[in-house]
Amino acid sequence: MTQNLNLWLIPVLPLAGAAINGFLGKRSSRAAVSTVGLVFPGAAFAWALYVAFRFSSVELPYQEYLAHWIRSGNFAVDFAFYLDQLSLVMLLVVTGVGFLIHVYSVGYMWDDPSYYRFFTYLNLFMFFMLTLVLANNYLLMFIGWEGVGLASYLLIGFWFTKDSAASAGKKAFIVNRIGDFGFLIGLFLIIEHFHSLNFSAVFEQVRPITSETAGAGLLTAIGILLMVGACGKSAQIPLYVWLPDAMEGPTPVSALIHAATMVTAGVYMVSRSHLIFERAPTALTVVAIIGTLTALFAATIGITQTDIKKVLAYSTVSQLGYMFLACGVGAFSAGIFHLMTHAFFKGLLFLAAGSVIHAVGGEQDMRKMGGLRSYIPWTFLTMGIATLAIAGIPPLAGFWSKDEILWKAYEANWIYWVIGAITAFITSFYMFRLLFMTFFGDYHGAHVDEHGRGSHAHGHDGHGEPHESPMVMLVPLMILAVLSTVGGLVGIHNGFQHFLEPVFGSEFPQSITEGSGNTEWLLMGISVLFSLAGLVLAYMLYVAKPYLPQKIADSLGSFYEAVLNKYYIDELYAKVFVKPLVDGSTSILWQGVDRKVIDDTVNDAADGARHVSDEVRHMQSGNLRSYAGWIAAGAAVLIAYMIWLGVAR
């Protein structure tokens, strides 16, 4: 029998926290704001654990109905929640990692004057993200989708007095909206053909439809449009440009939103819609190709970047590409698996980077770091674990999930595997490059007696040396490090996949679950080798012979320049899209429509009235005879009219 799990508590608790901090936070003490900001997400996490505990005793999929929303003809959408294995995984990741990042933020943002605003926005984000994950229909999911976009905008532009931050927030929101446009049209198509947006209703109708192997059809269109939305939210080609800029926000924001949760919303959405995608092979191929290309593309940019957060940003884009590659070859559970492990190690990476930045007083350029492992050992340890994880070194988490993806990619098409493997090598390389540049060698930084750049953390007055972060920041790092180490073990013997089987069915018919075991071991070995090769190369270039990178860069000349400047994609977009739009807007809409048509109409009306009255004014001449003349003329007209009326009978 179905019992009430009160799922609604999970999103609403952070919303309450946001409301309390939003309205009362300004005049409250730091302690009060922190308490509210931690208790509510913590309670949400605790409730999520309770739900997980009770998971086996409820009938799945579990749907909880809250309230009416739209009733229009036979189209109905409600505020209702949906729980199955997939949403449970997402739920635990979002609340768990989210809570840890909240704890970390208490330490990181302690000295910020807008402390309360940060926690308000952060809790608001949690509310929207949980709505997204728990929604039982596309429209409620879209609300959450838009809401996290809003929260992202607010948080990226948290230090809005800084021009670059404000612009970055704007860019993120606008690029997201472009994706949302595609998403919306996909929703419209779903409404048109399936007359509902509820997952259960739509998927019931989709299930009997035969696969559209002969090219494009309705499901292909829907799939591609949904993917456009996912590209915007999850920063895939061509809509990834906002994610590197989003690093303007505080580091906990980057960790939570742009690594662990919001950007994974696209992957979640595609996985949730897997029934549609599975019946539209063309759409799936599009997904896979986008994912693969993005993974490689972003990885190459990551090699050259010097800002520690930008490297991690491109790394996120690249890893998201892996997740979409997984979905694109039909291995949805592998994609979700990687999503989970990625949340652990990428979240850890960002938080540790924040710890590093905090330690060196706000400096983010890696060339001004180095040798920090003696100053901040705990940060070094946790960051090292995360780097091993992302590079795919066994037995850490990243190895299991990435390998799963590469195996499934190989089963679909060996080209995917090749590109994926090369990307793994590059990933390992630039991540270890980051690690070595930051923690090894000599410390190149300024001794911190000036206040850190921007408004990060606190200014160290005369500390002179990089120092370790407080425990409130270190404990989340340690917890995430443990998760990054053991989190992948659920993948052994396809355990994770079996857990998600009720959702995804036995994997896409194409794949052979117990693959030719030897090939699998072989590929696993090759990918581990690639990862180690990356480590060794990075070691050589950045520890053993630190003069080499510059020489290589110089010899590559303009090609290196292009990669360093992100292939000039931002400039290209600015020229092709932004400038014509702004110019067109200025010349046509502003000058033409607003000024000439609207303003001038009003002005001319007023002018016309004035001119008319100017002319009519002359009638008031004060001259008696002219008045009499008008009267006589008017009377004559009236008489003539009356005569005409009388005579014309």
Add this chain to the structure above:
Amino acid sequence: MLSIHLILFLAFGAVAVAGAVNLLVQRHPINSALSLIAVMAALAGEYLLLGAEFVAAIQVIVYAGAIMVLFVFVIMLLNAGVEEETKGSRVAILFGIPGMLLGSLLLAWVLLRHSGTTAVAIGALPGAPATIGELLFHEFLLPFEITSILILIAIMGAVVLASKPTVPGGGPAQKVKD
């Protein structure tokens, strides 16, 4: 048909029209006033032709004898001279006169075309003072009383407006410096 009625009508009518035109043509207001008196006398004749004895008498006594005398007094009081030539209003000349001409011509045309043979006999409706008096004091009593009050107010108003200011520089008529 040429009856004595018609001849007399035309005679008095000619005098009236001549006087009216003369009023327009004359440049000195006193001449215009005298022409107007002639018009009124002719009209009194017309009234008699229609049998309105009382009205004719009143016309001569009140209108021509009192009102016009008042006009003549004022003209002489103010020593009104020959009219100056000033350019007044184009509207009056351009619109007023043609309009008025048009209106009256139309009216005349209509009247003459549609009048039919309804004719008024000489002395058609005898308006003896007794009968008029009866009407005045029976049916039209209220207007009668009101007009008497009207005259009273007019007298007072005229006296106030035209009086010389008792306070030097004060009063209703003050010199306005242009």
Add this chain to the structure above:
Amino acid sequence: MVPLSYYLVLSGILFACGVTGFLIKRNIITIFMSIELMLNGVNLSFVAFAAHWHVLAGQVFVFFVMVVAAAEAAVGLAIIIAVYRTRETLNVDQVNLLKL
């Protein structure tokens, strides 16, 4: 036997002369006299209609018109005197302080 319309035409002619005088004359008093001329024309048409329809009320109305004309003449001339005192002129074109 004079047709009614002849009387009305005569009345109309007198009225037209009155309007013309009002429009083309510049002396205030002359303008006022034109008004009296108009009133006379109207009186004639009243009496003519009274005779035509054998309704004596027409002649009574002429009586009232005359009374009102008298009152009006008295007050009007008083105003003219007042205006003359202030403006020193009887030319109506020079009494135009109310122009916009």
